[in-house]
Amino acid sequence: MIRYALKCDQGHAFESWFKSAEAFDALLAGGHVGCVICGSSQVKKALMAPAVRPARKADSAEPAATPGALTQPASPAEEALAEMRRKIEESSDYVGDDFAREARAMHNGEAPERAIHGEARLDEARALLEDGVPVMPLPFAPKRRTN
Structure with missing residues (x-):
């Protein structure tokens, strides 16, 4: 893998x-x-610094940031996405890979309705939509799956 x-x-x-x-x-x-x-889709590689590990006994005043982690939103669009993510995560249950099964069970009345978010394969999401189950993709990856 390459970043x-x-x-x-x-x-x-x-x-x-x-x-x-x-x-x-x-x-x-x-x-x-x-x-x-x-x-x-007009994307190009940006200048990158090599990832070099510090010496084992190097003292650090503050912990290093996780590579690729967003710290502060850089634009109003990023701020809006961060706020959307916060609201979704606060007001719904994360069901992980069980999303399709949970959504279908709620739609069929086999489980109590509640707000959920999680992951589904493309074929699972398509089948849910074809069966009238209201689902939509989120514009961010779940925290549990981010690197």
């Missing part, structure tokens, strides 16, 4: 992981790499 710092034509900076340099090039050429903030 690239990326930048879109709108100036948004973000990072993403790819299977290999060749996989990144193929996805980029196919228009499958998009800005996580605005969705632009």
Whole structure:
């Protein structure tokens, strides 16, 4: 796996992981790499610093930030997404990979209705929609699955 710092034509900076340099090039050429903030497919690699571990006995005044972690939202759009995420996570139950089963059980009256969020494969989500189960994708990955 390889992590690239990326930048879109709108100036948004973000990072993403790819299977290999060749996989990144193929996805980029196919228009499958998009800005996580605005969705632009005009993306290029940004200047990256090498990841160097500090010496074992190096004293650090403050802990190092997790690579790729967002600290402060850099734009109003990022602030809105961060607020949306906070509200969703506060007001719903995370059901993980059981999302499709839980959503279907609630729709069929087999489980009490409640707000949930989680993960579903594309075929599971499509089947839920075809059966009239109201679902929608979220514009962020669950915290439990982020790197």
